[in-house]
Amino acid sequence: MLIHTPTMFLVIVTTSFTLALAIAWISYRKNNSLFNPLFMWSLALALHGGAYLLFSLRGYINDAVSIVVGNSFLSAGFALFGEAIYRFHDEQPNRLTLWAPVVFIAISFSILLDNQQARMVISALVFTLQSAALLAFAIKMRNNTIGRGQYIIETGLVSVIAAMMLREISFLLGSTKLTSIAESNSIQSYTFITVLVSLLLLSIGFVLMTHERAEKRALDNQAFTKFSNKILDLLSLNRPLDDILNAIINGIERLHPEMLCSILLLDKRGRFLNRIFAPSLPEFYNSAIQGVEIGLGVGSCGTAAYTKQRVIAEKIATHPYWVSYKELALQAGLASCWSQPVLSSNQKVLGTFAIYHRDEHAPESSDIELIEAVAKLASVAIERSSSVEQLRESEKHYRLLIETANEGICVVNDGVLRYANPKLCELTGYDANTLTNKSIIDLIYHEDQAMVIENQKKLLLTTVNDLKYAIRISTRHRGVRWFELSGVAFEWHGDNASLNFLTDIHDRKLMDEKIQQLAYLDALTQLPNRRLLIEHLKQALARNIRNASYSALLFLDLDNFKPLNDKHGHNVGDMLLIEVARRLQLCVRQTDTVARFGGDEFVILITDMDADESSAHTQTESIAKKILSAVADPYLLQTDNNGTTITVEHRCTASIGVITFNNGDSSGEKLLDRADAAMYRAKQEGRNTIRFYQ
Numbered sequence: 214m215l216i217h218t219p220t221m222f223l224v225i226v227t228t229s230f231t232l233a234l235a236i237a238w239i240s241y242r243k244n245n246s247l248f249n250p251l252f253m254w255s256l257a258l259a260l261h262g263g264a265y266l267l268f269s270l271r272g273y274i275n276d277a278v279s280i281v282v283g284n285s286f287l288s289a290g291f292a293l294f295g296e297a298i299y300r301f302h303d304e305q306p307n308r309l310t311l312w313a314p315v316v317f318i319a320i321s322f323s324i325l326l327d328n329q330q331a332r333m334v335i336s337a338l339v340f341t342l343q344s345a346a347l348l349a350f351a352i353k354m355r356n357n358t359i360g361r362g363q364y365i366i367e368t369g370l371v372s373v374i375a376a377m378m379l380r381e382i383s384f385l386l387g388s389t390k391l392t393s394i395a396e397s398n399s400i401q402s403y404t405f406i407t408v409l410v411s412l413l414l415l416s417i418g419f420v421l422m423t424h425e426r427a428e429k430r431a432l433d434n435q436a437f438t439k440f441s442n443k444i445l446d447l448l449s450l451n452r453p454l455d456d457i458l459n460a461i462i463n464g465i466e467r468l469h470p471e472m473l474c475s476i477l478l479l480d481k482r483g484r485f486l487n488r489i490f491a492p493s494l495p496e497f498y499n500s501a502i503q504g505v506e507i508g509l510g511v512g513s514c515g516t517a518a519y520t521k522q523r524v525i526a527e528k529i530a531t532h533p534y535w536v537s538y539k540e541l542a543l544q545a546g547l548a549s550c551w552s553q554p555v556l557s558s559n560q561k562v563l564g565t566f567a568i569y570h571r572d573e574h575a576p577e578s579s580d581i582e583l584i585e586a587v588a589k590l591a592s593v594a595i596e597r598s599s600s601v602e603q604l605r606e607s608e609k610h611y612r613l614l615i616e617t618a619n620e621g622i623c624v625v626n627d628g629v630l631r632y633a634n635p636k637l638c639e640l641t642g643y644d645a646n647t648l649t650n651k652s653i654i655d656l657i658y659h660e661d662q663a664m665v666i667e668n669q670k671k672l673l674l675t676t677v678n679d680l681k682y683a684i685r686i687s688t689r690h691r692g693v694r695w696f697e698l699s700g701v702a703f704e705w706h707g708d709n710a711s712l713n714f715l716t717d718i719h720d721r722k723l724m725d726e727k728i729q730q731l732a733y734l735d736a737l738t739q740l741p742n743r744r745l746l747i748e749h750l751k752q753a754l755a756r757n758i759r760n761a762s763y764s765a766l767l768f769l770d771l772d773n774f775k776p777l778n779d780k781h782g783h784n785v786g787d788m789l790l791i792e793v794a795r796r797l798q799l800c801v802r803q804t805d806t807v808a809r810f811g812g813d814e815f816v817i818l819i820t821d822m823d824a825d826e827s828s829a830h831t832q833t834e835s836i837a838k839k840i841l842s843a844v845a846d847p848y849l850l851q852t853d854n855n856g857t858t859i860t861v862e863h864r865c866t867a868s869i870g871v872i873t874f875n876n877g878d879s880s881g882e883k884l885l886d887r888a889d890a891a892m893y894r895a896k897q898e899g900r901n902t903i904r905f906y907q
């Protein structure tokens with residue numbers, strides 16, 4: 214069967230360019246990038262088409278261009294097919310092997326421009342070798358390639374090799390002689406039909422292989438997403454770290470049965486691989502690895518943990534990092550190991566994730582993606598587990614703090630005590646069971662209950678952040694005692710609650726009250742002292758402004774008190790002063806004030822008298838007379854005389870200076886001075902008498 218060679222060339226040109234355009238379009242749709250395998254394939258086809266176009270133009274263009282450039286294009290087409298296949302497998306091509314034939318063709322064909330036969334022999338040989346190299350690589354990568362595409366490519370390459378070898382033999386034997394490439398004979402027909410068919414096979418095979426791998430990756434991604442969701446579920450369920458790491462390894466080994474995985478954890482000091490998770494690796498291997506110190510040359514994992522870099526040992530047997538461990542690995546039937554450091558969010562090494570194979574194995578880009586993704590998943594699991602651990606630790610510390618605190622601490626939610634620490638139990642005398650679920654109000658002294666309810670409300674409405682106030686608690690064993698309660702709003706099992714601190718301030722409170730008394734009461738008679746009287750006087754003045762009623766100040770000084778002291782001693786004088794104080798109180802209303810100013814001086818403040826001046830004057834005079842008479846009654850004062858109690862009968866009188874007032878014009882001090890002046894006049898005018906300030 215003879216086919217017209219120039220026509221055949223045109224068919225090949227058309228087919229090559231059409232395939233080139235179609236594949237370029239597919240490449241553009243899939244990748245959006247130039248230097249991907251499909252694009253290179255399309256470029257190779259374009260060169261192939263270009264070569265045959267130049268062959269077709271023989272006679273119309275310079276022979277040298279047609280021959281040298283055309284054949285160089287053809288050889289470069291093979292080199293680019295090679296580039297595409299290598300790139301598809303993520304392998305670094307040997308550029309010299311791929312491109313040296315192109316240079317060789319260009320040079321030799323330039324030299325052999327006049328020797329058609331020699332060129333035929335050389336081109337058939339070179340193209341055979343180029344195709345054979347591609348076939349060898351495709352077969353080598355067979356285990357890494359899935360689907361039918363690779364077989365179609367291999368068939369295409371075999372047919373190219375067969376055609377080229379046949380051509381070679383026939384030229385070598387001299388059975389075929391050509392004066393021009395465009396000549397038609399049976400070898401030419403067979404060669405170019407095969408070329409055409411191979412072109413189709415190779416292109417269909419390559420597109421199919423790309424498609425099959427994309428599909429496989431999509432499926433793998435889907436499976437991986439499902440797997441990582443399962444791991445995240447385990448994390449959200451707070452499952453123990455060991456379970457999660459084993460689930461990661463089992464999951465990956467299920468998705469990729471050819472892989473054996475391990476996760477090694479670095480100790481806290483960052484020196485030793487102290488925990489190992491590798492359910493599919495032999496026990497003796499795991500025991501030997503357990504606890505090794507990381508460093509350069511400590512296998513893939515020890516080195517990866519040390520350098521923070523991924524370590525790929527395609528051949529454990531010859532890898533420099535495995536020198537000390539290769540015997541162990543080979544004994545365990547392991548031929549390759551890729552190890553990825555597991556890094557924390559702040560780039561600290563937590564451990565390693567490794568993938569082993571029983572045969573020598575180089576990772577593809579999808580394997581690198583996988584190992585990185587799994588290392589990240591492991592990192593999340595380890596970090597999460599250590600943060601849970603830290604949380605547990607800090608909870609333990611806080612619990613210890615609360616349980617050993619020297620303050621009573623309780624949580625109140627809905628008015629009910631939900632938690633009480635041991636100190637609160639000790640302070641209140643109730644055990645924890647009795648306290649919890651008890652209404653807080655039941656603990657509080659009835660007079661303070663309303664205040665506590667109000668303050669708890671304020672806390673929960675967050676109108677205040679922090680409240681501190683004194684309350685009384687009815688304790689079981691020590692009666693009602695004063696506590697300082699300080700509360701803050703906080704969340705208790707997702708509910709609004711208050712955290713309350715209770716300090717026993719009972720003794721301090723009593724002391725404060727005593728100090729208060731000392732500051733305002735006369736120690737001998739327990740009457741208000743000068744300071745308190747002035748306070749009351751200020752209030753009376755303020756009241757007078759409002760209601761216009763009169764008030765009065767009576768300044769009283771006992772007459773001849775000194776001789777009693779001198780004769781019977783201070784004790785007896787004191788007894789008299791106490792008795793005078795009692796009698797003075799009986800002469801006035803409870804709302805009036807009887808104060809002792811020291812010595813034998815007393816001041817009486819009478820308020821809310823008549824609004825009419827003369828009536829108020831009369832009222833005051835009558836009270837003053839009543840006082841004079843009360844003071845003048847005899848006193849029976851008991852004293853000790855050399856071990857025997859004797860009763861001293863004493864009579865005394867008093868001088869009283871009086872001032873009435875009904876507006877706030879004068880100050881308290883001025884009114885006192887005036888009452889004092891009136892009393893002085895009473896003294897001067899004979900004692901035992903009353904004088905009004907004029």
Ligand SMILES: Nc1nc2c(ncn2[C@@H]2O[C@H](COP(=O)(O)OP(=O)(O)OP(=O)(O)O)[C@@H](O)[C@H]2O)c(=O)[nH]1
Pocket residue numbers: 737770771772773774775776778782783784785786787790811812813896
């Ligand atoms: N027992 C006793 N005596 C006091 C106390 N404070 C002051 N005195 C004495 O009370 C006396 C008051 O002095 P005066 O008011 O000048 O003496 P008096 O004898 O009453 O003289 P006239 O007021 O002029 O009548 C002094 O002798 C003080 O020592 C006290 O707390 N207890």
